[in-house]
Amino acid sequence: QVQLVESGGGLVQPGGSLRLSCAASGFTFRNYQMSWVRQAPGKGLEWVSTINESDGSRFYSDFVKGRFTISRDNAKNTLYLQMNSLRPEDTAVYYCARGGQNYQDHRGQGTQVTVSS
DSSP, rough: OEEEEEOOOOEOOOOEEEEEEEEESOGGGGGGOOEEEEEEEOOEEOOOOOHHHSSSSEEETTTTTTTTEEEETTTTEEEEEOOOOOOOOGOEEEEEEOOOSSSSEOOOOOOEEEOOO
């Protein structure tokens, strides 16, 4: 079955960096668009970024563009999110998801990112 396991979250000060990882299994990773979505306390799911399966094209929401970088290693079946210049409003549970911006059919269990001084 499809499994997505996130790691790398934690507590970081404003302006700091974190790198999230997502280990994928149970499907042919290289054949799928992959995304990161997040859920802040008391809010709904919010799309963050997508990377294409074919040409590696990357897409970002306006609130992370220029600060976050999505990448993938198809040989390792792993998705990454490098987050720089973190802000308190980036505090959320971050989920790895199979799919694109408007539709994801599987998500992981999430990893907590807290940005606070």
